[in-house]
Amino acid sequence: MSPTWRRPPLPEETFTDDFGQGEGELLTLTYPKPLPMRLDRWLVSQRKEQSRARIQKFIDAGYVRVNGKAGKAKTPLRQGDEVQLWMPPPEPLPYLQPEPMDLDVLFEDGHLIVLNKPAGLTVHPAPGNKDGTLVNGLLHHCPDLPGISGKLRPGIVHRLDKDTTGCIVIAKSQEALVKLQVQIQKRIASREYFAVVHGVPNGDSGTIVGAIGRHPADRKKYAVVSGANGRYACTHWSLVERLGDYSLLRFKLDTGRTHQIRVHCAHMNHPVVGDPTYSRCRKLPVEMPGQALHAVQLGLDHPITRERMVFEAPLPAVMDKLISVLRRRVHQS
Structure with missing residues (x-):
């Protein structure tokens, strides 16, 4: 026997307050x-x-x-x-304004949209940063988005750092949002990244397990800390190519902590090239807008049809140029 749904008029003798009255x-x-x-x-x-x-x-x-x-x-x-x-009806976004924005759409239907995010684009607003974010562009592209998931992050399933590029999925309904977030939590969704790092790690693959929390000396940064002071984080890496004094690595996340790949790479003494926070090296073969970190692949089950879907985003031009320059240096040496 399944539940019976209906929308009856509320009996006046049952409630004396405004329960169920008005919009909603x-x-x-x-x-x-x-x-x-x-x-x-x-x-x-x-x-x-x-x-x-x-x-x-x-x-x-x-x-x-x-x-x-x-x-x-x-x-x-x-x-x-x-x-x-x-x-009750969704709370309106009090000050976020839709903004026309060129979005690199990898896939879109009535339930979700997958984008290739460029460097320099913040995903969602924060106090003091309410304009020019991906959410502003999404509000222009998807007019129904304001009613999803909260005041500042409508539809956002997961996030990428401002200067990290690549695949990101946004839900277009509350149902899709909840189901996609569950996939992230239960590792049904898969996320893989490319990064160019300083140095060459030992071996061809490995796993970094280290709790991530606020840096004890610099509260603007994160670091690998004791388990009591951070949240469990696990990153798998494999060596794609040796590039002289640099390496191209591929990462797969078990968890999605803030700055996870960047912090774990710095912890293993191979920080991501161009990382303004976790790398001390400023002399680079190619001028970078930020860290050379790219979300290359995103796999998920469609939240409604349950079809398995895999999306890939091509490397941004500046990262492709960096790899080409490093390869050329290796061949010339």
């Missing part, structure tokens, strides 16, 4: 199972386009009733209980 969506459903289940867990299973945290916020705000009474997250549901959920 009011849903009524019946709990069908013989065994009890917590209210929040069942609602998440029925409204998969909403995250558990968002459902719990609805409950805490008094937007959920069980048999006419305000529910709590741990309220046990029993067969035949009537649950009403009122979902």
